[in-house]
Amino acid sequence: MAITLAQALNTALHDAMESDDRVVVFGEDVGTLGGVFRITDKLQSRFGDQRCFDTPLAESGIVGTAIGMAMYGYKPVVEMQFDGFTYPAFEQLVSHLAKMRNRSRGTVTLQVVVRIPYGGGIGAVEHHSESPEAYFAHTAGLKVVSPGTPSDAYSLLREAIDCPDPVIFFEPKRRYWLKEDAQLPVRTEPFGRAVVRREGTTATLFAYGPMVRTCMDAAAAAEEEGWDLEVVDLRTLNPFDTATAVASVVKTGRAVVVHEASVFGGFGAEVAARITERAFYSLEAPVLRVGGFDIPYPAAKLEEFFLPDVDRILDAVDRSLGF
Amino acid sequence: MSSAAAPLEPDPMTLLPPERPVQLLDDEGALHEVDGFPLDLKDSDFRDLYRYMVLARRVDSEAINLQRQGQLGVYASLLGQEAAQVGGAYALAEQDWVFPSYREMGAALVRGVDPGSVLHLFRGTWLSNHDPIATRFGLLSIPIGTQALHATGYAMAAKFDGKDLVVMSYFGDGATSEGDPHEAMNFAAVYDAPVVFFVQNNQYAISVPLSKQTKAPTIAHKAVGYGMPGFRADGNDVLATYAVSRRAIDRARAGQGPSLIEAVTYRMEAHTTADDPTRYRTAEELAEWKARDPIARFETFLEREGLLDDALRGEIDEEARGYATRMRAEVYDAPHGDPLELFEHVYVEPPERFDEQRALLRAELEGRE
Numbered sequence: 095m096a097i098t099l100a101q102a103l104n105t106a107l108h109d110a111m112e113s114d115d116r117v118v119v120f121g122e123d124v125g126t127l128g129g130v131f132r133i134t135d136k137l138q139s140r141f142g143d144q145r146c147f148d149t150p151l152a153e154s155g156i157v158g159t160a161i162g163m164a165m166y167g168y169k170p171v172v173e174m175q176f177d178g179f180t181y182p183a184f185e186q187l188v189s190h191l192a193k194m195r196n197r198s199r200g201t202v203t204l205q206v207v208v209r210i211p212y213g214g215g216i217g218a219v220e221h222h223s224e225s226p227e228a229y230f231a232h233t234a235g236l237k238v239v240s241p242g243t244p245s246d247a248y249s250l251l252r253e254a255i256d257c258p259d260p261v262i263f264f265e266p267k268r269r270y271w272l273k274e275d276a277q278l279p280v281r282t283e284p285f286g287r288a289v290v291r292r293e294g295t296t297a298t299l300f301a302y303g304p305m306v307r308t309c310m311d312a313a314a315a316a317e318e319e320g321w322d323l324e325v326v327d328l329r330t331l332n333p334f335d336t337a338t339a340v341a342s343v344v345k346t347g348r349a350v351v352v353h354e355a356s357v358f359g360g361f362g363a364e365v366a367a368r369i370t371e372r373a374f375y376s377l378e379a380p381v382l383r384v385g386g387f388d389i390p391y392p393a394a395k396l397e398e399f400f401l402p403d404v405d406r407i408l409d410a411v412d413r414s415l416g417f
Numbered sequence: 418m419s420s421a422a423a424p425l426e427p428d429p430m431t432l433l434p435p436e437r438p439v440q441l442l443d444d445e446g447a448l449h450e451v452d453g454f455p456l457d458l459k460d461s462d463f464r465d466l467y468r469y470m471v472l473a474r475r476v477d478s479e480a481i482n483l484q485r486q487g488q489l490g491v492y493a494s495l496l497g498q499e500a501a502q503v504g505g506a507y508a509l510a511e512q513d514w515v516f517p518s519y520r521e522m523g524a525a526l527v528r529g530v531d532p533g534s535v536l537h538l539f540r541g542t543w544l545s546n547h548d549p550i551a552t553r554f555g556l557l558s559i560p561i562g563t564q565a566l567h568a569t570g571y572a573m574a575a576k577f578d579g580k581d582l583v584v585m586s587y588f589g590d591g592a593t594s595e596g597d598p599h600e601a602m603n604f605a606a607v608y609d610a611p612v613v614f615f616v617q618n619n620q621y622a623i624s625v626p627l628s629k630q631t632k633a634p635t636i637a638h639k640a641v642g643y644g645m646p647g648f649r650a651d652g653n654d655v656l657a658t659y660a661v662s663r664r665a666i667d668r669a670r671a672g673q674g675p676s677l678i679e680a681v682t683y684r685m686e687a688h689t690t691a692d693d694p695t696r697y698r699t700a701e702e703l704a705e706w707k708a709r710d711p712i713a714r715f716e717t718f719l720e721r722e723g724l725l726d727d728a729l730r731g732e733i734d735e736e737a738r739g740y741a742t743r744m745r746a747e748v749y750d751a752p753h754g755d756p757l758e759l760f761e762h763v764y765v766e767p768p769e770r771f772d773e774q775r776a777l778l779r780a781e782l783e784g785r786e
Contacts, residue, residue: 118577144577150607155566155600162516162570165549166578182596189560190567197544197556200762235763258765286768333768 095277100270102244103133103209105278106251107171111141114169117255119146121156121173121209130175131211131270153183157208161190164204171255177212178221184229191260192235207254207261212240213304213354214401215268217394224391225355227303230262231331231364237285238331240264242306244274246329249282257285266304286333290342294324297348297411300339300365302328305352305402312407321411331361339365340372347378348414352402357385379417384410434637438649438681441656444709446717454660463724466507466655468733470499470712473523475737476532479744480522480539484690488748489539493520497653497685500711501617503527504650504658505585505680508666514584516555516568520617521587530554532740533747542751562592565601565614572610572675583611583669585662591622593639594630602677606643611669613662614677617652619684624697640677652682653711656718683709756782 097105111117119137121129125148128135137146149156153174160170174180180187187208194202214223231238237259241247247265254261283289291306292313299309306327313323326342328335343349349369351362366381384402392400439454450456458466477495484492495502502523506515515521515528525535530552537546538557545556558564568586575582592598593616605612616636620627633639640647646668650661658680665676683706687694694703719725760767760775 150600150603152600152603154597155569155604158563158566158597158601159570159573159604162567162572163574164570165555165567166571166574168574168577185560185563186566186597190563193544194556195764196762198549198762199543199546201548201550202556203765237764285766334770336769 096273096275097244099244099247099272100133102248103251104135106248107137109279110252110255111145117169119171120149122151122175123148124173153179154186157183157186160206161204164206165202169205171207174210176222177210177224177226180210180226188233192233196235203258204260205258207263209263209265211267212264213266213268214397227264227331228355228361231361237261240303242303242327245276245280246282248278248280253285264303268304269307285330286335288329288335288338289327291327292325294322295346296321296323297414298324298326298342298346300326300328300351304354309352312404315404316408336368339369343369343373344376347376349381350384350410350414352384352407354386354401356388357383358388360385379414382410382414434647434649438651439657439661440651440654441660442654442714442718446714454664456656456660460724466503467715467719469503469527471733472737472740473499473526476522476740479741483748490541491689491691492539493689494686495520495523497683498617498619499523500655501652501658501680501682504655505615505662508659508662509585512582514553514571516564516586517557518588519557519559525554528554533744536748540748540751542754562588562595562598565598568612569601569605569610572612573608576610583666585613585615587615590618590627590630590636593636602643605675606645609674612675613665613669616679617682618679619682621684623688636679637677645675645677647677649679652680653709655711655715
């Protein structure tokens with residue numbers, strides 16, 4: 095049956111709430127409305143307004159109260175309505191959610207999932223298209239996840255809710271309507287495992303979240319050039335599957351890391367460094383990065399010039415092959 | 418269309434808390450009953466309130482000594498705020514929770530938290546060393562006011578779970594300028610969460626006086642905007658802080674939602690041992706507040722009531738010396754921490770790279786030997 099990534103997430107929340115009454119969902123407009131992207135659709139009518147509820151419009155308040163509820167023993171799954179609205183919660187995320195277990199010498203665990211619809215490509219207004227994953231991948235104490243397929247969306251969200259550590263769950267909003275033939279419930283590979291989405295020999299494309307599909311399109315287009323590209327879906331940024339990344343580059347000898355976020359200081363730098371440190375003698379070319387330019391996310395009519403696309407990815411492959 | 422109606426001026430007097438704080442003991446230690454704030458205390462409670470205040474002051478001065486000796490990196494004194502902290506915490510029930518800032522040694526004592534364990538933060542052996550779940554006393558919170566949200570979340574959870582439980586969140590006058598206490602009070606009011614926001618207005622946020630934090634006539638006025646009661650208490654009168662807390666806690670326990678308490682007090686010591694208060698306040702001001710010492714005032718009352726004699730003083734002094742001795746032992750004996758423990762508590766399920774980094778650190782440690 096064809097399901098969308100959004101349906102997979104909604105079903106994952108539903109199934110998690112059904113299997114454990116300590117799972118609670120809250121955030122802005124997640125109750126009556128079912129979320130601006132309908133990811134929490136019908137959860138309130140099914141589970142009641144103490145299991146799924148609307149909050150005042152305050153992101154720090156959402157994350158801070160989730161921490162208190164988790165200390166009590168609940169398993170909050172909260173929504174930041176858009177990527178660019180995550181920043182008011184930054185202190186609670188970084189100073190408390192990430193650190194509480196360590197500060198308390200292991201006596202307090204915070205089983206909290208923070209869902210963030212992220213990334214561009216939907217023609218949205220300012221602050222609705224950002225990719226802030228690097229901030230959180232850099233923060234010790236958090237796990238950072240981003241699915242690129244409906245099956246992974248279901249499985250990784252269920253795993254995130256079951257995970258005893260706090261998880262920042264980045265949902266590729268432009269892929270909410272991406273379809274896949276899948277039967278739910280489904281369990282895919284666990285956290286910390288990257289997946290080879292397409293086997294190839296010419297070079298490896300590394301991606302996560304929204305760029306997985308773009309890289310698959312690039313690999314398909316590359317066939318016309320006679321290039322056989324491998325596509326690795328990283329799936330979880332922290333923990334990071336170094337072994338799969340290195341094995342792929344040992345095979346292909348070339349790597350291009352792709353994300354929507356600005357390249358400078360982006361997560362691609364971590365991927366490039368880890369590959370270079372561990373597969374230096376297998377590399378035929380430097381690891382290249384493809385991403386957004388090092389500028390603020392542009393206005394909607396200009397986003398196509400900012401975002402990586404098939405052409406920019408294939409240009410990078412071409413440069414890699416030129417070494 | 419025009420009418421002769423009065424101009425649409427707000428009438429703050431219908432909502433605002435009284436400007437004069439609730440005071441049960443006057444400056445001479447005489448008890449005056451105040452309508453709405455009855456005292457339900459037995460003689461043994463009066464003695465306990467005194468005991469906790471004396472212990473708090475002794476533990477506090479011992480911590481300052483330990484800092485002067487180089488045993489603690491820094492310490493934030495509560496001197497002068499004993500009545501505010503003890504009166505508030507004493508009104509809580511066994512099952513209730515406290516979410517403190519970093520200056521709540523008095524509240525910690527009342528809640529049965531070992532003061533030595535709290536000092537690990539200031540010694541730098543670990544970031545905390547008490548079990549918040551077992552003691553129902555949250556971790557000391559250094560980012561200002563952020564703990565208020567944890568208090569609200571905990572109280573919301575208890576309410577959803579149908580538990581008889583009230584949460585007290587301590588923070589200071591400076592914290593009322595931050596966003597998190599605002600969001601915490603707003604959430605608490607919206608969900609009728611059983612929280613008491615206990616503000617110790619000690620007049621300064623490090624060097625910045627209250628007049629530079631807010632234009633509001635009092636901190637208690639801020640409660641009006643959230644739709645919750647705002648109480649003011651003489652923070653140097655332990656019976657007032659107790660009675661006001663009693664009322665706010667009873668209200669929360671009865672399902673009537675949160676309250677804000679402003680305890681008007683004064684930080685007689687520096688902000689921390691690293692601070693020099695002579696740069697921002699006068700000796701006259703300090704002397705004025707020292708004359709309103711919360712312990713001295715309560716002693717006068719107890720003596721007048723015949724509740725304090727040399728035997729009790731001796732008993733409490735003995736207990737205080739015991740605390741001080743145990744604190745010194747805990748701090749002096751505290752090992753600097755096992756470096757390899759640094760990786761132990763970050764995650765329940767740590768990433769693989771921790772193995773490599775732990776091995777690297779272990780090799781470095783072995784290289785030193």
